[in-house]
Each structure stands twice: as structure tokens, then as C-alpha cells.
């Protein structure tokens with residue numbers, strides 16, 4: 446690597462590019478949020494769909510409580526005898542009330558409200574259950590029995606998850622592109638500002654690589670500085686978001702935990718920003734010097 | 739060492755400012771480059787310090803055709819050349835010491851010896867009190883001495899000085915000339931462009947005389963035909979010195995010449 450000669454004016458006096466670290470900070474902030482958001486959703490959704498994927502829900506909506514009770518007994522027996530079904534549990538009133546509360550409001554679920562019976566069914570992971578056959582058998586018991594395997598729901602959910610992730614990726618790409626453009630712009634401004642200095646360096650026998658080195662070192666520092674500031678802000682934002690959303694969380698929607706491992710990966714973002722800034726500055730300088738005499 | 743063959747030079751699309759220049763500088767030789775203002779002295783030096791390419795002709799330096807040199811080969815040539823620019827071209831944000839150390843750093847040198855060496859040289863040119871000063875706070879003559887120190891610090895194979903004594907008093911001018919002569923004795927081929935006839939007349943050296951883009955060469959002993967050179971500085975100072983009303987041409991006195999300083 447070329448030896449570093451510090452021939453450029455002090456960074457503090459560097460009018461054209463002194464704001465660059467802050468713009469870098471914004472860029473890193475945006476990309477960190479995009480990445481963190483998508484990683485946390487990925488993990489949270491992943492866990493959730495995992496728990497849902499071997500669960501079935503059976504609802505009995507028959508209005509008459511006595512008939513409903515009889516049907517419940519029958520369905521429970523039927524389910525327990527179906528191969529591949531591991532566990533059947535009848536949700537008690539309090540659980541059902543809790544499920545309804547978000548829609549009806551607290552205290553509004555009164556005893557005279559017609560509430561369905563709900564069965565939570567766990568399916569074995571190693572065996573497939575013939576859902577069509579099961580559905581057929583249940584409908585024979587009553588038309589008011591509904592089997593929900595969550596597949597429709599899950600499918601939509603997975604699509605949403607994909608969309609969110611592609612969007613995050615798109616944002617990331619745009620931010621990287623904007624960063625590169627900005628560094629090119631900054632490098633060119635810096636070169637124009639130091640035109641005479643560069644000319645003198647050439648006359649004294651400096652190679653292009655040495656001049657590029659000075660700029661790439663400077664922009665690497667900008668990238669690192671901006672990267673660290675941006676990442677800290679992103680962590681701060683995320684922590685407060687999680688903190689706030691804890692209060693709002695219902696049992697239905699679980700707030701994803703802070704995924705320590707994934708978030709640790711984000712620590713490389715400032716280094717990545719520094720690398721992008723460095724490479725871009727280097728290539729910009731070399732390309733533009735090549736055009737000089 | 740340096741060989742020009744029918745070299746012409748122009749700026750952009752303008753007319754040739756140097757026409758059909760041919761000469762050969764032997765290694766270790768010393769030359770004054772004279773001629774009226776605008777004659778093309780700086781332009782000729784620019785060709786030699788590789789800041790400009792000729793529009794025609796062939797330039798050979800250090801036994802290599804520099805016209806054929808690629809961009810990446812130029813630093814190798816430039817590192818063998820020390821240049822005192824007419825407008826100094828110091829880096830304003832660096833101290834005097836750093837400016838002078840620059841050629842050494844560029845060549846890959848580091849460490850404390852460099853600074854010691856630089857300070858010694860700066861002391862020699864009378865700048866011991868201004869080591870840490872930056873060029874904008876230096877006088878014209880001080881800047882010139884920093885520029886000279888930067889040009890000679892690496893003991894170059896070729897020294898090109900453009901008006902190196904233009905801004906200093908006669909005592910410093912002699913010191914600087916002494917420095918150049920010492921360096922020349924050690925083998926540095928030296929070309930000094932100057933208007934300063936006092937300096938020219940003091941030293942025995944070959945003369946390259948430019949007028950209107952054409953070059954004439956004179957040996958050390960030969961007298962250069964005086965043309966209507968107009969030297970405002972000389973004019974003014976002589977006028978004041980001698981309290982005369984009319985200008986008197988300064989004519990070199992053959993007996994006044996010295997070899998050294």
C-alpha cells in the first residue's frame with residue numbers, strides 16, 4: 446500500500462466535505478433501521494408462524510348452549526381419535542374473553558353474549574393429518590363447526606413478510622447508491638478545492654496512488670464517524686420503539702424480542718460504510734487524476 | 739542530461755511561445771536562462787519540469803525520451819528534479835518545515851532525521867526563526883527561500899530555478915547563489931532563469947538567452963549582445979541611488995566578475 450503523506454488541509458478547515466459525516470450518519474441510520482426492522486420482523490414472524498403451523502383451531506358457533514356442549518364433547522372425542530393429532534384443549538371462558546376483548550373492549554364481554562366454544566388443536570409434526578377428511582367428519586356433526594388451519598392467514602402473512610423484507614432490501618440498496626453518489630460528489634469537491642495542492646504534489650513526484658490515499662483515508666474516517674453516529678441513533682430509536690410497543694402488546698400479537706445476535710451483525714454497518722466511502726473516494730480520485738495532464 | 743530537438747510549445751490553441759528550441763545540457767553544467775519578460779523562460783522550464791508537453795520536437799531527459807513517458811512514469815522523472823517555481827507554489831496549510839520535507843516524504847522518507855535535515859537547511863537560508871510559520875504569514879523573500887529549500891532538499895540531479903533571487907536582498911541572493919553553486923559542484927545540473935544581471939555577471943556560467951520564443955546559446959566567456967532589456971527594478975533603484983534624472987543602463991563590468999559569490 447502507498448505510504449500516507451498528510452498533505453491535505455486539516456479536516457476542520459475542509460469546507461466542502463465537513464458535513465459529509467453527518468449525511469453518512471443519516472444514511473447509516475436509515476439502512477440500520479431498515480435492516481434491523483426486517484431482521485426483527487423476520488425473527489418474530491418466523492417464531493410465530495412456526496407456532497401456528499402445527500396448530501388447528503376448531504370453533505363451534507351453535508347458539509344453544511346445551512346443544513353446543515354436546516357437540517363439544519363429540520368433537521373432542523373425534524379429534525382425540527384422529528391419528529396425527531397430539532393434543533386437544535378447550536379454551537376456557539377467560540381465555541376466550543381475552544381474545545375478544547381487543548375487538549369488543551374490556552368489560553363488554555358479558556355472559557349473555559353468544560360466545561363460541563374454541564378448541565386449540567396441536568398436530569404432530571411427523572404425521573400429516575388429512576384435513577379434508579377431518580373437515581368432512583366435523584361438518585357431519587354440525588354445520589356450525591368450523592375448522593381453521595390458518596393456512597390462508599399464514600400465506601398472506603408470509604407474503605407480507607416477504608414484501609417487508611424486499612422493501613427493506615430495496616431501501617438498503619437505494620441508500621448505498623445514494624451514499625456512493627454523495628461520496629463521489631464530496632471527493633470531486635475536495636479535489637477541486639485542493640487542485641493546486643494536488644498539482645504541487647505531482648510536481649514533487651507524488652504518484653496518483655499517494656494522492657488517492659490521502660482522500661480515501663479521509664473519506665474512510667468520515668464513513669466510520671458517520672456510521673457510528675448513525676448506528677447509535679438507530680439503536681436508540683429501536684430501543685425506544687420496543688419499549689413503547691411493550692405497553693401496547695396484546696397476547697395475540699407478541700412483540701419480537703430484541704434479537705441480540707442479529708443486531709450484533711449490524712455493528713459491521715459503520716465498517717461497511719467506511720469501506721464504501723474509502724473505495725468510492727479512491728476510484729473517484731484515480732479516475733479524475735487520469736484525466737489530468 | 740537534457741536534450742531538446744526542434745521543440746515547439748504552445749498554450750492550448752495559441753501560437754507557439756517557444757519555437758524550434760534545440761540544445762544539450764551536459765551533466766553537472768550550470769546555465770543561466772535570460773531574456774526579457776514574456777520571452778518564454780518559465781515556459782521552457784515547464785517543459786523541463788514536465789508540467790507541459792511540447793507541441794512538437796523531442797525532449798530527452800536522463801537518457802530517456804520523456805515525450806514517450808506515460809503518466810505513471812512521470813513521478814520517477816520528477817523526483818530527480820528540484821524546481822523553484824516563479825510563484826513558489828508552497829502549500830499554505832503546511833508549515834515551512836513541512837513544505838520543505840514534502841519531497842522527502844513523497845519519496846518514502848520518514849522519521850526525525852528528515853526534520854533535522856530540513857531545519858538545518860532552513861537555518862542556512864536564514865529562516866531559523868520561521869520554521870513553524872505557514873506561507874501566508876511569510877514575506878515574499880521568506881517564501882522564496884522556503885521554495886528554494888524545498889527544491890534542493892533532496893539534492894536533485896537537475897535543479898530548475900525560476901527567478902530564485904527575485905524577492906530577496908543582495909546578501910540573501912548571494913547566499914542562495916552560493917547554495918546553488920555548491921550543489922552544482924556536487925553534480926547537480928542547474929538552470930537558473932533570472933532577470934538579475936548582478937547575479938548573472940557575478941558567476942561564470944553558460945547562458946541560454948531567450949527572446950521572442952527563440953533560444954540562443956552562449957559559452958561562459960562570451961558576451962551576450964545587450965538588447966533593449968528593460969529592468970524596472972534596476973531602473974528605479976539606480977535612479978534613486980544616483981539621484982539622476984535620466985535612466986542609465988546597467989552595463990556589466992568585466993573586471994567586476996567573480997567566480998564564486
Ligand SMILES: Nc1ncnc2c1ncn2[C@@H]1O[C@H](COP(=O)(O)OP(=O)(O)OP(=O)(O)O)[C@@H](O)[C@H]1O
Nearest residue numbers: 749752755773774775776777778779780781782824
Ligand atoms: N498559462 C498560459 N496560457 C497562455 N499563455 C501563457 C501562459 N503562460 C504564459 N503564457 C504566455 O507565454 C509567453 C511566455 O511566457 P513565460 O511565462 O514563459 O515568460 P517568461 O520569460 O517566464 O516571463 P517573465 O520573465 O515575466 O517571468 C508569454 O507571452 C505569456 O503571455
Ligand SMILES: [Mg+2]
Nearest residue numbers: 779780824900
Ligand atoms: Mg517567468
